[in-house]
Amino acid sequence: HPAFEETSLAVAERLKQLMNIKGNQTVESFHKRLGRIMWDQCGMARSEQGLKKAIEDIRQLKKEFWSDVRIPGQVNEMNPELDKAGRVADFIELGELMCRDALTREESCGGHFREEHQFPDGECKRDDEKFGHVAAWEFQGVGKTPIRNVEPLNYEFVKMSVRNYK
Numbered sequence: 570h571p572a573f574e575e576t577s578l579a580v581a582e583r584l585k586q587l588m589n590i591k592g593n594q595t596v597e598s599f600h601k602r603l604g605r606i607m608w609d610q611c612g613m614a615r616s617e618q619g620l621k622k623a624i625e626d627i628r629q630l631k632k633e634f635w636s637d638v639r640i641p642g643q644v645n646e647m648n649p650e651l652d653k654a655g656r657v658a659d660f661i662e663l664g665e666l667m668c669r670d671a672l673t674r675e676e677s678c679g680g681h682f683r684e685e686h687q688f689p690d691g692e693c694k695r696d697d698e699k700f701g702h703v704a705a706w707e708f709q710g711v712g713k714t715p716i717r718n719v720e721p722l723n724y725e726f727v728k729m730s731v732r733n734y735k
Contacts, residue, residue, distance in 0.1 A: 587654050588644050592637030596654045599634050603657070603664055605626065611668050616684040620672040627665045635663060666706055666715065673717065676700050697729045 600655040610623035634657070677686045677693035678700070686694045707716040722729075 582643050583655070584651065587638070587651060587658070588640055590636065590638050590640070592639045594633070594637050595639060596650055596657055599630065599638060600653070600657045600660070602630055603661055606630070607664050611664070611670070611671055613680060614682045614684055615671050617672065617675075617719050620668050623668045624665055624672070627661060627668065631661050631665070634658065645712065669715075670706065670717075673704075674700060692733055693731065695729075701729060 606623050606626045610619040610626075628697045638654060640648070640650050641651060644651065651680050671681065671683075674681060675686060676682065676696040676699065677683050678695045679693075682693060685697070688694050702721045705718050706718075709715055709717055
């Protein structure tokens with residue numbers, strides 16, 4: 570099928586691109602650095618300033634990854650480092666998208682706590698008028714800004730309300 574052929578060629582090209590980098594840093598080092606950025610700036614408590622910094626840090630990490638990652642072994646053999654490199658490349662993209670989404674959501678709700686959106690007593694400050702929806706980001710291609718699609722949440726039996734955890 571043409572779609573299979575196209576995908577197969579794209580995957581082969583991506584693997585070749587990864588193997589041809591021949592840099593100095595391990596896949597694991599990039600994975601750990603991404604994890605630290607996400608933990609520090611996009612964890613349970615987040616801020617606009619931290620999320621903007623995280624996006625910039627991830628973009629820099631992405632540039633380094635695609636120019637300085639080292640993947641030992643060969644493309645046509647059992648190569649767990651190549652497999653992991655593909656996943657880490659995807660994690661980098663996902664991390665940036667998660668930070669972009671968290672930055673867009675200017676409220677605190679559930680496990681998403683924006684430090685600048687809280688009541689004086691520290692409780693979450695929701696904004697159901699502005700964020701009573703589900704959002705899904707649509708991939709537009711490598712290097713292109715994704716589109717944020719929004720679908721309203723309509724509750725018939727449950728009323729949206731602020732929870733107090735104190």
